[in-house]
Amino acid sequence: xxxxxxxxxxxxxxxxxxxxDGALEAFAERGFHGATQEDIxxxxxxxxxxxxxxxxxxxxxxxxxxxxxxxxxxSRLEEATACALSMPGSTADNFLKAFxxxxxxxxxxxxxxxxxxLYALRHPAMAxxxxxxxxRILAIIEGALADILREDARIAARDxxxxxxxxxxxxxxxxxxxxxxxxxxxxxxxLDFLVDLMLADAGDxxxxxxxxxxxxx
Amino acid sequence: xxxxxxxxxxxxxxxxxxxxDGALEAFAERGFHGATQEDIxxxxxxxxxxxxxxxxxxxxxxxxxxxxxxxxxxSRLEEATACALSMPGSTADNFLKAFxxxxxxxxxxxxxxxxxxLYALRHPAMAxxxxxxxxRILAIIEGALADILREDARIAARDxxxxxxxxxxxxxxxxxxxxxxxxxxxxxxxLDFLVDLMLADAGDxxxxxxxxxxxxx
DNA sequence: GCATTTCGATACAAATATGTATTGAGTTGG
DNA sequence: CCAACTCAATACATATTTGTATCGAAATGC
Numbered sequence: 136x137x138x139x140x141x142x143x144x145x146x147x148x149x150x151x152x153x154x155x156d157g158a159l160e161a162f163a164e165r166g167f168h169g170a171t172q173e174d175i176x177x178x179x180x181x182x183x184x185x186x187x188x189x190x191x192x193x194x195x196x197x198x199x200x201x202x203x204x205x206x207x208x209x210s211r212l213e214e215a216t217a218c219a220l221s222m223p224g225s226t227a228d229n230f231l232k233a234f235x236x237x238x239x240x241x242x243x244x245x246x247x248x249x250x251x252x253l254y255a256l257r258h259p260a261m262a263x264x265x266x267x268x269x270x271r272i273l274a275i276i277e278g279a280l281a282d283i284l285r286e287d288a289r290i291a292a293r294d295x296x297x298x299x300x301x302x303x304x305x306x307x308x309x310x311x312x313x314x315x316x317x318x319x320x321x322x323x324x325x326l327d328f329l330v331d332l333m334l335a336d337a338g339d340x341x342x343x344x345x346x347x348x349x350x351x352x
Numbered sequence: 353x354x355x356x357x358x359x360x361x362x363x364x365x366x367x368x369x370x371x372x373d374g375a376l377e378a379f380a381e382r383g384f385h386g387a388t389q390e391d392i393x394x395x396x397x398x399x400x401x402x403x404x405x406x407x408x409x410x411x412x413x414x415x416x417x418x419x420x421x422x423x424x425x426x427s428r429l430e431e432a433t434a435c436a437l438s439m440p441g442s443t444a445d446n447f448l449k450a451f452x453x454x455x456x457x458x459x460x461x462x463x464x465x466x467x468x469x470l471y472a473l474r475h476p477a478m479a480x481x482x483x484x485x486x487x488r489i490l491a492i493i494e495g496a497l498a499d500i501l502r503e504d505a506r507i508a509a510r511d512x513x514x515x516x517x518x519x520x521x522x523x524x525x526x527x528x529x530x531x532x533x534x535x536x537x538x539x540x541x542x543l544d545f546l547v548d549l550m551l552a553d554a555g556d557x558x559x560x561x562x563x564x565x566x567x568x569x
Numbered sequence: 570g571c572a573t574t575t576c577g578a579t580a581c582a583a584a585t586a587t588g589t590a591t592t593g594a595g596t597t598g599g
Numbered sequence: 600c601c602a603a604c605t606c607a608a609t610a611c612a613t614a615t616t617t618g619t620a621t622c623g624a625a626a627t628g629c
Contacts, residue, residue, distance in 0.1 A: 168385030308521020
């Protein structure tokens with residue numbers, strides 16, 4: 136259909152994306168300082184020329200990767216919440232678990248976000264950027280929780296920000312445990328436990344036999 | 353009192369400790385790969401000669417630092433639990449908060465432990481070492497909790513391992529938040545909230561006015 | 570279709586980090 | 600008090616890594 140000769144050379148944007156792909160792997164596997172240009176490029180079959188032609192510095196690349204990762208996470212969460220909220224009659228328990236399931240749960244994701252966090256703590260310039268982006272994620276969670284709680288008011292609305300942070304913290308913590316000792320801790324166990332705690336409307340739920348309904352995560 | 357001439361040269365062990373001090377700072381501030389021999393030595397006024405004379409490699413130094421940090425944490429926690437358990441009549445709430453308060457809560461500590469964690473995830477050789485050491489910390493927490501629960505049985509004993517991990521995860525998560533946006537989140541807020549959740553023996557506690565008794569952390 | 574521009578690969582130069590070797594001060598044992 | 604030894608500082612050689620400059624292929628516009 137194209138009257139022009141078929142492209143044999145990828146566009147600038149495509150190469151950029153490929154570099155970002157390589158950077159994702161390399162930063163996850165070896166960390167910010169540990170990842171080298173060579174390492175990043177090898178993974179996607181490009182030369183350092185493409186690297187230096189696409190990004191002015193390592194920091195710029197790191198920022199770009201962070202933004203891409205967060206953008207994808209954001210749309211993923213928004214989609215999941217919209218989907219879950221659209222189906223009526225969902226209980227808070229089910230929704231929370233569905234929501235949590237939509238959060239990335241793989242090795243590279245964890246390693247990367249940990250690396251991002253450390254970088255942010257060490258570089259004030261990125262700290263605010265990071266906090267702002269993470270604020271959006273928290274807002275999505277809070278919004279979803281707020282919608283849930285219109286039907287299921289077992290949690291005080293004032294605690295929402297706190298709960299959202301709690302969910303994030305526990306998710307990351309349990310992801311670390313799961314990666315460190317695979318099989319030792321079930322992937323969603325901690326979060327399930329936390330949700331049970333929060334949604335317990337009486338003491339009996341806390342002590343109930345939690346094995347009766349094993350999660351299939 | 354010493355018949356020998358006063359030492360003018362520090363012992364090997366002392367130098368080793370100083371290198372570890374420098375390494376603690378450097379690894380916390382710049383990460384494993386980011387920290388250089390020069391960087392580590394400068395902080396404690398030693399030369400790279402002392403460094404290379406004390407440690408065969410960077411990994412060896414990192415391991416040694418990890419062990420020292422964990423050892424100190426372990427004795428700190430053991431002391432805290434022993435102390436808290438010795439005074440009779442302590443409620444679970446008070447004890448948990450005292451225990452949590454004994455856990456390190458400073459920037460370097462967080463950055464270091466995060467770095468250790470990442471290193472462990474990336475190097476299988478350290479993973480088991482790390483998991484074993486962290487298991488001891490968890491055991492201390494579980495033991496303390498078990499002692500508490502003899503008097504205050506609002507939590508099922510079978511959930512102890514899960515709860516211990518939850519406490520650790522939330523602690524680390526809130527420490528990160530606190531460092532990223534100082535003042536935005538009170539240092540112990542998330543943990544207090546979690547403890548409230550766990551010890552709520554009826555739904556009213558969850559929804560109670562938590563500002564009535566602000567924690568002085 | 571040709572000139573111009575863009576992009577990515579290769580080659581080069583500079584900076585930085587690590588480990589080894591050497592040296593001199595300080596310590597220990599006879 | 601002297602000889603042997605230990606330790607940390609300095610100097611050196613090697614290896615990586617990064618950034619720049621150059622070159623050729625490919626796309627675009629006239």
